[in-house]
Every structure is written in C-alpha cells, then in structure tokens.
Amino acid sequence: MSRLAVEISEAGYGPVTVLRDVELEVPEGGRLVILGANGAGKTSILRTISGLCRVSGSIRWGDAELVGAPPYRVAAAGIAHVPQGRGTFGDLTVRENLLVGGATRQRRTALADADRWLERFPRLGERASRAASGLSGGEQQLLAIARALMSAPRLLLLDEPSLGLAPKITVELFATLDELCAETGTAMLLVEQNAELALGIAEQAVILESGRITIRGPAAELRDNDDVRRAYLGV
C-alpha cells in the first residue's frame, strides 16, 4: 500500500548539489540497499527523504508528497530514520531513548512497547535507567534501531548500521534486523559499506557513484556481477 517512490532531479546542501537524477522505489515491505563509495551521496539520499536537504523533484510516500515536509512530519508519516552515527540521545536514559522513539504514538502504547524492547534485548534492559552514552557501539546501534521501530514505522531508513562495529557484532546485528523487519513487515532502505551482508538481507540493490545511480537490479544478481564483486566485495 504505502510505497516510496523517489524521483530526485537535484538535491544537496545550500549551494552544493550532491545528487542528480536519482530514482528509486521501495515497495510495501520491500528491501532496497544502496551501495557506494565514501562520499557518493548515500547519506544524502536518506537525508533528502527525511526532509533534511534542499531538493527539487518528487518523493511520493503512498498518496503523500514528502518534498517540502519538515523532518518531524516525515517521521510522523511512518518513516523512521536511523542516522549515520546512530543519533542516540546520549544524556537520556536507555528507556527514555525508546520513549522518544514512540513520541508520535499514544503514551500508553509507547510505554508498553518500550518494556517489550527492554525485555527482548536484555543488554538494553539491564541498562534501562542508565544514560545511553554509556553503552557500547553495538548496544547503541541496537538501541537506535529499537528506538526507530518504537514508532511502528512502515519504512525504516538505515544509514551504515555496521559503522564502527566489530565484524561479529555486525553479523549479529544484521540477523536481528532481518528478523525484526520480517516480523513486522517493515520495509527497509539500507545504506551500507558492508556489501556482502547488505546484499544478503536485501531484495533490490542500487549502486551510487558521485551522486548518480550507475547499476541497479535484484540483490542476488548484483552479488554475482563481476564489476560489483571487484569494486564492493573485495574479490
């Protein structure tokens, strides 16, 4: 039903244009991964969808047009965004972080949901009343994802969740992510450097180079594409 259809003709920051002619779609419950080198503009795509960049073009979300909407309205429309670097509220407690994630929902539902997350992830539960800044990198990323899911979104935007995490933790995190989104049927738009893992849980993939999409197709096909393997899978 809700479906994201992005048609950016130009997007950027102030006078700087970073993205040109970027078109992509995420179907209801679908999963798309954006791969690309550092500085290609991956983060900028997510920030443009969330209303944090200057943009011309159209971003349709179901029947709604998101271009021109402030970030908090995009969030309220059911798009949760875990920014690069996690964006945790360091001086709020772990439980408060979750409750902020549920800010757009009924207080009672949010409270019950926060407890559910704390139970489900004992590492967060044990630290429920501690400041989030005291968590390890992996725990903070988990918290950021749980916080995003607290809003019961229809689409989750994830910006390099593996950044700064040990490989073993990253593998665990992706398994959890896969599980959580499958459970709730939440669509996912994932930005990653770790192409191997990302292509493993995505359905579709695009490759971004200098602000333009150069390759697109089913994730499984890109995995077998020689150019992609050489450039992004280190083979």
Added chain:
Amino acid sequence: MLLQQLADGVATGAIYGALALAIVLVYRASRTLNFAQGELALLGAYVSWQLVAWGVPIWAAVIVSMAALAVLSVAAEKVLVRPLVKRHQALPLIIVTLGLMIAINALIGWAWTYQTKEVPPLFGSGTIDLLGVAVSRQDVGIVLTVLAVAIGLGILFEYTPLGLRMRAAISNPESAELSGISTGRTMSIGWAIAGGVGALAGTLIAPELFLHPGMMAPVLIYAFAAATLGGLDSPPGALVGGIVVGVVENLAGTYLPHGSDFKQVVALVIIVGVLLLRPQGIFGRREVVRV
C-alpha cells in the same frame, strides 16, 4: 540581624534564580544568551503594575502578565531569533538580543515614563515569626513561590511526555526531529516558559526596587552571575546560583566596609571567577563535541 540578612539574601536570590532560570531555559532551547531577558521581565512588571492600576487584583495581574510575556517571547523568538539560529549566526544573534533589550527599555520609558511607580507586594506587608526571627511576609512568599515554580518545572521536564520531548530536542535536535518531534515547537515552549517566569520575577522584585525603567539592569547582571555559577544549561543550577549570589550580595553589602558600593562588583567577581576556574559552572555539563 544576621538571620534577617540571610533571609533577605535568600529572597532576592530566589528572584535572581528565577531570572537566571529564564536565561537558562532560553540558552537550552536556542544556544544563545538572551540579553533582553531582564527587560522582558521588566515589561512583565509594568504589565502587572498597569493591571493593578486598572483595579485588577495583584494575583490575577501577575498571571495575566506571565501569559502576555510568554506570548511575546514566543513571537520574539520566531521573528528575530530563529532565522539566525537556523543559519548558526551566533554573533548577530547576540546583537539582536541586545537590540531587543534597548528597544523594550525605550518602549517602556515611552509608554510609562521614567517616573518611579509602586507595585504592591504580592504577599502583603508585615512579618512572620520563623524560629524566633521576624522575617518579612514578602521574603517568605517569594521563596515559596519560586520554589513552587521550580518544582513544577522539574516535574514537567523529568516526568511528562512534553518534558521528555523538550529534553530530547535539546540533547540531539536532529534525532528528535527524525523521531517526529517538532523542535520548532519545543523551542517555542522553552521561550514561553522563560517569558512567563521572567514576568513573575520582575513583578516579585518590583516592590523592593521600585518600578522604573532602570530597575532590571542590575538584576540581569546578578542573574547572569547566577546562571554562570550554576551552569548555563542547568535549571537547578540557576536557582542554587541565584540564592548564593543573593546571599553573598546581601552580606557583602552589610558587612564589608563601603559594602553598598562594593556589592555591585560581587556579580562581576563571580562571573569572572567561575569562567576561569570552572567554565561549565557547578551543575553544568562540559560541552561535548559531537563528531
């Protein structure tokens, strides 16, 4: 004598604390010092005086004045401050609040003249016997009122959904927006509360200092000293800082030779001392640089 001095110091200190609280709330919301905070409080005192002159009971007058100044502060923030905050223009921002300070002061002089006016004390005159010391009713009333406001705000910030949203918006504005919180709205609410608390502080101190356009200038300096001492981002720090400044000012004025001349310097000494020794203040957090 000493106890009476202490009581006076605590009471004026509570008012400094209340104005410092307004400064801190604005600082937390917009990361700027609002130099017009004192004149906004002065305007609140004049609105209270005007309503009393029209026959409104002082208690009702102060509530109307707080509401009026809350609205006015929100308007000032939206029109003058937010565009500059958005563009990260710190210096122009300070100049704008200084300009607002001068403009409000001139406006007050024009509207109400420079003649001193008398505002009735909110808590009547006379004294209350407190552990054998006669303390003025006004002192006791001021301290209890500021305490009630502080506790009310503490509950609002710590235990309500709105308070959580405000703290989230301060902690990480971008993540707050991405969680569906309008940081523009939480900013407005911060300014509104600051405007209301300031109007209360102005009305509370007016009976003692007598209402005239120059009344709040020294009070603002003491409030800045209080906010610096307590920590610019700490509401409880503002109150504690205010009381410390009030007591020190009062004792210095009484017990130091040439004290009444010297006590004006107290605020300056505190500001400079804190900035040199502990820039984040007693309760403030050291600014964390985000990567």
